[in-house]
Amino acid sequence: MSDAFIKQYLMTAGPTPLPPSVSQVMAEPILYHRAPAFIEVYARALDGLRQVFQTQNDVLAFAASGSGAMESAVANLTRPGEPALVASCGKFGERWGELCDAYGAQTVRLDVEWGSKVEPAELDRVLGANPQVSLVFTTLSETSTGVVNDIRSLTEVAHEHDALIVVDAVSGLGAVPIPQDEWGVDVVVGGSQKALMCPPGLGFASPSERALARAAEDGGGRYYFDWHRTAAGQRKDPPDSPFTPAVSLFVALDVALGMIHDEGLDQVHARHALLGSAARQAVKALELELFGPEDEGANVVTAIKMPDGVEGAKVPKLMRDRFGVTIAGGQGRLKGKIVRIAHCGYFGAFDIITSIAALEMSLRELGHELELGAGVGAAQRVFSEAGVPVGAPA
Amino acid sequence: MSDAFIKQYLMTAGPTPLPPSVSQVMAEPILYHRAPAFIEVYARALDGLRQVFQTQNDVLAFAASGSGAMESAVANLTRPGEPALVASCGKFGERWGELCDAYGAQTVRLDVEWGSKVEPAELDRVLGANPQVSLVFTTLSETSTGVVNDIRSLTEVAHEHDALIVVDAVSGLGAVPIPQDEWGVDVVVGGSQKALMCPPGLGFASPSERALARAAEDGGGRYYFDWHRTAAGQRKDPPDSPFTPAVSLFVALDVALGMIHDEGLDQVHARHALLGSAARQAVKALELELFGPEDEGANVVTAIKMPDGVEGAKVPKLMRDRFGVTIAGGQGRLKGKIVRIAHCGYFGAFDIITSIAALEMSLRELGHELELGAGVGAAQRVFSEAGVPVGAPA
Numbered sequence: 041m042s043d044a045f046i047k048q049y050l051m052t053a054g055p056t057p058l059p060p061s062v063s064q065v066m067a068e069p070i071l072y073h074r075a076p077a078f079i080e081v082y083a084r085a086l087d088g089l090r091q092v093f094q095t096q097n098d099v100l101a102f103a104a105s106g107s108g109a110m111e112s113a114v115a116n117l118t119r120p121g122e123p124a125l126v127a128s129c130g131k132f133g134e135r136w137g138e139l140c141d142a143y144g145a146q147t148v149r150l151d152v153e154w155g156s157k158v159e160p161a162e163l164d165r166v167l168g169a170n171p172q173v174s175l176v177f178t179t180l181s182e183t184s185t186g187v188v189n190d191i192r193s194l195t196e197v198a199h200e201h202d203a204l205i206v207v208d209a210v211s212g213l214g215a216v217p218i219p220q221d222e223w224g225v226d227v228v229v230g231g232s233q234k235a236l237m238c239p240p241g242l243g244f245a246s247p248s249e250r251a252l253a254r255a256a257e258d259g260g261g262r263y264y265f266d267w268h269r270t271a272a273g274q275r276k277d278p279p280d281s282p283f284t285p286a287v288s289l290f291v292a293l294d295v296a297l298g299m300i301h302d303e304g305l306d307q308v309h310a311r312h313a314l315l316g317s318a319a320r321q322a323v324k325a326l327e328l329e330l331f332g333p334e335d336e337g338a339n340v341v342t343a344i345k346m347p348d349g350v351e352g353a354k355v356p357k358l359m360r361d362r363f364g365v366t367i368a369g370g371q372g373r374l375k376g377k378i379v380r381i382a383h384c385g386y387f388g389a390f391d392i393i394t395s396i397a398a399l400e401m402s403l404r405e406l407g408h409e410l411e412l413g414a415g416v417g418a419a420q421r422v423f424s425e426a427g428v429p430v431g432a433p434a
Numbered sequence: 435m436s437d438a439f440i441k442q443y444l445m446t447a448g449p450t451p452l453p454p455s456v457s458q459v460m461a462e463p464i465l466y467h468r469a470p471a472f473i474e475v476y477a478r479a480l481d482g483l484r485q486v487f488q489t490q491n492d493v494l495a496f497a498a499s500g501s502g503a504m505e506s507a508v509a510n511l512t513r514p515g516e517p518a519l520v521a522s523c524g525k526f527g528e529r530w531g532e533l534c535d536a537y538g539a540q541t542v543r544l545d546v547e548w549g550s551k552v553e554p555a556e557l558d559r560v561l562g563a564n565p566q567v568s569l570v571f572t573t574l575s576e577t578s579t580g581v582v583n584d585i586r587s588l589t590e591v592a593h594e595h596d597a598l599i600v601v602d603a604v605s606g607l608g609a610v611p612i613p614q615d616e617w618g619v620d621v622v623v624g625g626s627q628k629a630l631m632c633p634p635g636l637g638f639a640s641p642s643e644r645a646l647a648r649a650a651e652d653g654g655g656r657y658y659f660d661w662h663r664t665a666a667g668q669r670k671d672p673p674d675s676p677f678t679p680a681v682s683l684f685v686a687l688d689v690a691l692g693m694i695h696d697e698g699l700d701q702v703h704a705r706h707a708l709l710g711s712a713a714r715q716a717v718k719a720l721e722l723e724l725f726g727p728e729d730e731g732a733n734v735v736t737a738i739k740m741p742d743g744v745e746g747a748k749v750p751k752l753m754r755d756r757f758g759v760t761i762a763g764g765q766g767r768l769k770g771k772i773v774r775i776a777h778c779g780y781f782g783a784f785d786i787i788t789s790i791a792a793l794e795m796s797l798r799e800l801g802h803e804l805e806l807g808a809g810v811g812a813a814q815r816v817f818s819e820a821g822v823p824v825g826a827p828a
Binding site: 233240241259287 | 442444446448449450451452457458460461462463464465466467468469496497498499500501502505508514532533536537538625627633634635653654655656657658659660676677678679680681682683754760762
């Protein structure tokens with residue numbers, strides 16, 4: 041601990057804070073993965089995942105980080121020497137490119153400036169110029185910048201060019217809508233440690249039948265992440281995992297999915313929208329600059345440019361060391377340039393207020409003039425005027 | 435739960451029972467993986483792993499089941515079309531073969547009858563007949579049969595033929611000795627959910643410099659399981675993971691490794707030897723047949739042939755449903771033919787006594803005549819005569 045006497049507030053976009061009922065269920069005696077008690081949990085969690093992914097597809101679950109589930113998509117869908125398009129607007133988009141390169145694909149890159157969205161028209165242009173591309177990899181919520189892409193439109197464009205689209209929704213799923221079946225997204229990739237309110241260690245991929253059929257064409261170069269192996273297990277009655285599942289994480293997931301179900305997915309999305317709106321209003325009231333376009337849909341992470349004269353990297357450090365509030369700074373090329381206020385998962389109104397209050401105090405201590413409480417007040421107004429319950433689920 | 439009113443006793447070889455201090459630490463608020471509090475845990479756990487692996491190599495940690503760590507070895511070391519020898523004596527040995535096939539290796543199989551060991555002389559013969567082989571994959575403790583292979587001798591033979599040896603020690607590591615550096619084992623693969631007394635979800639691989647150098651020759655076809663990517667992160671100061679680590683599992687691992695350190699690795703091995711000996715004496719006293727050769731070193735799982743006239747698959751089911759004692763039956767071709775009493779990880783004398791007592795009662799209920807208490811008494815004698823503390827660590 042940096043200081044055991046400072047009460048700690050975890051305000052990051054992954055790992056995100058866990059509801060007490062989720063963390064506490066992991067303290068129960070562990071279950072044997074072939075015992076009825078676990079099989080019941082496993083089956084219910086797999087079904088609950090389908091509801092959050094809003095799909096009839098199997099949601100394949102891997103003991104892995106979200107990047108492992110991303111790799112499953114690349115390993116199952118790309119072929120050495122064949123083209124794959126990566127539409128990237130940040131660090132996690134770039135990861136798709138690195139994965140495609142590692143698997144020997146002929147990677148075509150549509151790189152958008154960090155902080156901007158992937159424009160559907162631009163995807164259309166690049167796919168038009170590369171008619172041999174039959175796979176598009178992109179990102180729902182780009183955690184490194186806060187940008188949320190318009191997956192519905194990007195999917196339409198990909199399909200017009202007869203390409204499959206694979207979406208990294210690790211940080212967006214459960215925070216912003218991505219109704220897979222309604223939008224026809226071919227593969228959605230998720231992870232446990234973001235809006236699903238669980239510890240890291242589970243990765244998910246929900247391939248459509250079309251994507252699964254493509255995966256079946258060549259089974260080489262993969263085993264653990266082979267979709268058909270895991271799908272065959274999960275389709276058994278009762279479902280079975282080809283490898284020992286991460287039992288304690290599944291038990292946690294089951295509880296968290298139950299909470300999402302009880303709150304209702306639409307309300308979960310509405311809560312994230314309200315939290316995102318409050319964070320943005322606070323930033324504006326503080327006369328700070330949002331990183332990237334102001335966007336009604338950017339409800340996972342709010343990225344804030346650090347003002348001139350403030351050494352950006354010091355801000356999250358001071359917030360943590362002095363006030364016990366852990367937020368994320370910038371990653372990669374944004375190191376020291378932005379900070380990121382998360383509202384992804386088990387977050388309520390007063391988490392935003394805490395993050396903004398600590399940000400105000402830290403910026404002031406680092407010599408940036410601002411009115412203490414100005415950002416907090418703006419966030420309060422958003423919550424008060426919403427006139428709806430704004431807490432995280434009980 | 436099969437029956438909430440029956441007190442449950444988990445007696446399987448993975449997931450194994452967790453010490454209360456391990457399961458309870460997971461109920462604490464989750465840590466941000468880049469915060470000092472977690473980095474301290476992460477660094478200490480990586481160092482503790484080195485002590486259990488008895489190596490100076492980096493022990494690379496993956497959010498994955500043990501099979502994922504096995505895949506890392508195949509993905510990093512095999513090359514399409516090049517030969518790899520798999521020396522197998524059970525289900526997990528066969529997994530090496532499936533992995534090598536999936537990666538396009540020219541798999542040479544040395545298949546030993548289930549319940550027997552891989553004989554060093556036989557490995558010598560097969561390597562002599564296949565001089566182009568430069569990689570051997572085998573198993574320390576074959577969980578499906580209880581057999582523990584003589585890795586020291588197998589390593590010597592592999593090295594005489596100038597081949598690297600990769601050992602699946604998922605279920606053996608921490609139960610039976612495998613001093614990696616002393617024996618010169620090139621790669622040891624482990625998992626969290628066996629004798630390391632943690633939940634499933636972490637896989638480990640400890641490649642030597644020679645193995646790492648071979649992996650570097652070709653970086654294609656892997657990303658998440660690429661050894662060099664994870665090694666580069668873990669070698670930073672402070673160590674860093676290229677992907678979000680499974681934070682809650684690492685926190686658990688840190689506690690479990692502390693317990694192993696406090697008990698002392700030699701004493702941990704001695705405890706497993708005593709537990710294994712007690713289980714074998716109980717089986718003999720019950721005039722049941724051990725599956726495979728009686729072996730002083732088979733101290734992870736005791737496999738027992740089910741007697742004629744007893745439907746083997748009913749035994750674990752009855753033990754669980756009627757007595758709340760969960761043990762494993764046979765897997766694959768041994769389904770219904772054996773049951774397996776585990777003594778792997780957080781097990782003490784009275785866990786063996788519980789398993790044997792429930793086995794006696796269940797066999798009797800299924801019509802097999804035996805003297806209740808005969809097996810229990812034999813186990814008690816082993817423990818009493820040992821004259822040393824025989825409990826699991828406090």
